[in-house]
Amino acid sequence: MADRPTRSLSELRRLAPYLKRYKGMIVWGLIFITISNVSSTTIPRIVGAAVDGFKAGTFTGTEHILQPIIFILLLTIGSGLGMFATRRTIIVMSRRVEEDLRNDFLAALQRQDQAFYHDRSTGSLLAHFTNDIQSVRAFIGPAIMYTANTVTVFLFALSWMMIISPVLTLAIVVPIPFIAWATYTLGRKIHQRYHTVQEQYEMVTTHAQEAFSGIRVVRAYDREDEESSRFNEHSTEYYRKGLSLARVQAFMMPSMTVLFNLSYIVVLGVGGWLIIGSSFTVGDLTQFFIYLNQMIWPIGAIGWVTGMIQRGAASMGRLGVILDSTPSIADSPQTNHQITQLQGEITFDHVTLQYPSGTSPALRDVSFHVPVGGSLGILGPVGSGKSSIMNLIPRLFDATSGTVSLDGHDVRTIPLDVLRSIIAVVPQESFLFSETIAENIRFGRPTASEDAVHTAAERAQIAGDIQRLPNGYDTVVGERGVTLSGGQKQRTALARALACEPAILILDDALSAVDTHTEARIVEGLTAVMQHRTTIIIAHRISTLQHCDTIIVLQDGVVTEQGHHDALLELGGHYAETYQRQLLEEQLS
Numbered sequence: 001m002a003d004r005p006t007r008s009l010s011e012l013r014r015l016a017p018y019l020k021r022y023k024g025m026i027v028w029g030l031i032f033i034t035i036s037n038v039s040s041t042t043i044p045r046i047v048g049a050a051v052d053g054f055k056a057g058t059f060t061g062t063e064h065i066l067q068p069i070i071f072i073l074l075l076t077i078g079s080g081l082g083m084f085a086t087r088r089t090i091i092v093m094s095r096r097v098e099e100d101l102r103n104d105f106l107a108a109l110q111r112q113d114q115a116f117y118h119d120r121s122t123g124s125l126l127a128h129f130t131n132d133i134q135s136v137r138a139f140i141g142p143a144i145m146y147t148a149n150t151v152t153v154f155l156f157a158l159s160w161m162m163i164i165s166p167v168l169t170l171a172i173v174v175p176i177p178f179i180a181w182a183t184y185t186l187g188r189k190i191h192q193r194y195h196t197v198q199e200q201y202e203m204v205t206t207h208a209q210e211a212f213s214g215i216r217v218v219r220a221y222d223r224e225d226e227e228s229s230r231f232n233e234h235s236t237e238y239y240r241k242g243l244s245l246a247r248v249q250a251f252m253m254p255s256m257t258v259l260f261n262l263s264y265i266v267v268l269g270v271g272g273w274l275i276i277g278s279s280f281t282v283g284d285l286t287q288f289f290i291y292l293n294q295m296i297w298p299i300g301a302i303g304w305v306t307g308m309i310q311r312g313a314a315s316m317g318r319l320g321v322i323l324d325s326t327p328s329i330a331d332s333p334q335t336n337h338q339i340t341q342l343q344g345e346i347t348f349d350h351v352t353l354q355y356p357s358g359t360s361p362a363l364r365d366v367s368f369h370v371p372v373g374g375s376l377g378i379l380g381p382v383g384s385g386k387s388s389i390m391n392l393i394p395r396l397f398d399a400t401s402g403t404v405s406l407d408g409h410d411v412r413t414i415p416l417d418v419l420r421s422i423i424a425v426v427p428q429e430s431f432l433f434s435e436t437i438a439e440n441i442r443f444g445r446p447t448a449s450e451d452a453v454h455t456a457a458e459r460a461q462i463a464g465d466i467q468r469l470p471n472g473y474d475t476v477v478g479e480r481g482v483t484l485s486g487g488q489k490q491r492t493a494l495a496r497a498l499a500c501e502p503a504i505l506i507l508d509d510a511l512s513a514v515d516t517h518t519e520a521r522i523v524e525g526l527t528a529v530m531q532h533r534t535t536i537i538i539a540h541r542i543s544t545l546q547h548c549d550t551i552i553v554l555q556d557g558v559v560t561e562q563g564h565h566d567a568l569l570e571l572g573g574h575y576a577e578t579y580q581r582q583l584l585e586e587q588l589s
Contacts, residue, residue, distance in 0.1 A: 021100070033148050041156040043072050043075050049283060090141060098133060098136070105319060123208065124205070133319065136316050139311070147305055197245050200234070207230060260295075260296065267285070267288050267289060335412075335415055342419070345406065346370040352402055363557045370534055371534075422504055428508050432484070437469070438473040441453045441495045456496070462491035477492075505536070508538045
């Protein structure tokens with residue numbers, strides 16, 4: 001535990017680049033807070049002089065009374081304006097840093113590869129976006145402002161107090177070492193407990209997100225009570241850990257106040273003794289009490305600020321793990337940035353793929369070639385490696401051995417933005433955004449015209465369904481397209497891919513949720529589309545694949561059959577058996 005303060009400082013140093021962007025605002029904020037505290041700490045001097053003047057009887061006229069009142073009023077206005085300007089600079093700066101941090105965090109998530117998301121839940125990422133970034137902002141804004149306020153108040157107040165009476169000033173700083181010790185001890189406990197609170201908050205948000213996302217499954221299996229019970233367990237544990245943190249935080253300020261209030265006893269005792277000795281005046285004693293009152297909030301803020309610093313450090317450390325995460329799939333020194341356009345020729349040359357978490361290769365020594373404008377069909381049972389081929393083309397994963405090439409270029413040398421801009425993928429599980437159907441179709445190509453959207457919908461055989469919806473293309477589909485059927489979602493996702501006008505179109509069992517008649521119409525509509533672009537179709541139905549130029553059959557990651565439809569039927573292997581079985585099923589249905 002001894003290295004906690006060092007770790008906290010190291011975690012907070014990550015904020016240095018953000019603070020440098022707004023160093024001008026920070027400097028002005030420190031200037032304004034200095035002006036504010038110079039004004040406020042000058043007021044006790046005027047009050048003390050006035051008290052001594054009244055006691056000595058030197059204030060005999062109205063002008064003697066008005067003069068200190070006017071000075072105090074002007075200094076109060078100056079102190080208030082200085083604090084207002086401080087908030088307008090430092091607090092605004094903290095909001096801008098928060099915006100930058102959110103943008104950088106989002107950018108870090110966007111550049112990660114698929115493996116990154118295999119180990120993290122949506123709930124944990126939401127916890128970073130909410131609690132962690134908010135805790136960092138609280139450190140950057142209020143913590144910096146109140147720390148500067150505490151330092152300047154102490155500096156100016158103690159300076160005036162030393163001028164008045166060095167002996168009494170030295171006497172009242174006795175509690176300060178105890179305050180420092182208490183702050184260090186409690187701050188370390190706050191850091192530890194806040195870390196466990198944030199981890200538990202991740203569990204709460206993760207469970208809530210999964211339960212609501214899968215609400216239809218929860219209701220279908222009548223699991224509402226069980227899910228509610230689990231959520232209550234996570235929430236109760238979060239409450240318990242939060243209460244444990246609150247107990248430590250609640251003890252911080254009272255302990256600071258008790259230690260600080262000992263100074264009142266010292267001032268009264270030592271100050272009274274000095275007055276009796278005629279080396280001290282009632283006005284001087286009054287000034288000391290006012291200065292002590294001015295320092296009550298800064299002293300109390302030490303504990304509060306320490307808590308914010310500890311929470312900010314813990315949160316920045318958690319954010320830093322993601323901000324510093326380097327994706328394994330990224331542009332590298334071997335990337336050829338002169339490649340700006342691709343036609344869509346695909347070559348797999350003895351490709352083997354072993355996933356990091358896999359026990360055996362997903363693909364083994366796979367080779368095939370698809371010319372520009374050609375089509376490739378892929379057939380195989382579940383787990384045979386069909387989707388692995390799809391993952392390698394847009395470089396979601398890199399081949400363990402062998403080469404995947406586009407237009408003769410190894411995909412690892414092609415800039416990622418160029419590579420993925422010419423590829424459109426329609427996965428089996430279609431994801432739609434909670435937007436209108438038109439916006440979902442236009443997602444991959446925001447500039448697509450209304451005619452282009454309608455044409456894509458017609459080719460995907462979804463136009464008729466859209467026209468029957470209440471608001472047509474302006475109908476909001478709900479979260480994940482909940483208002484549409486499975487087949488409608490797949491066809492909408494297909495329209496989205498077609499609207500992109502990609503050089504390479506990949507359909508990963510994208511017609512599994514539609515009936516055979518609709519499938520036939522979609523395949524017919526795709527015929528014209530496929531003539532102008534390279535197409536890869538992964539499917540379980542041979543009727544979807546039989547018009548492809550080349551078809552490969554995968555089993556356990558190995559290409560066992562390859563050729564066009566007629567040649568594979570003549571071969572009499574797995575492809576022919578599957579075809580005969582599906583024909584029989586069709587006749588019996």
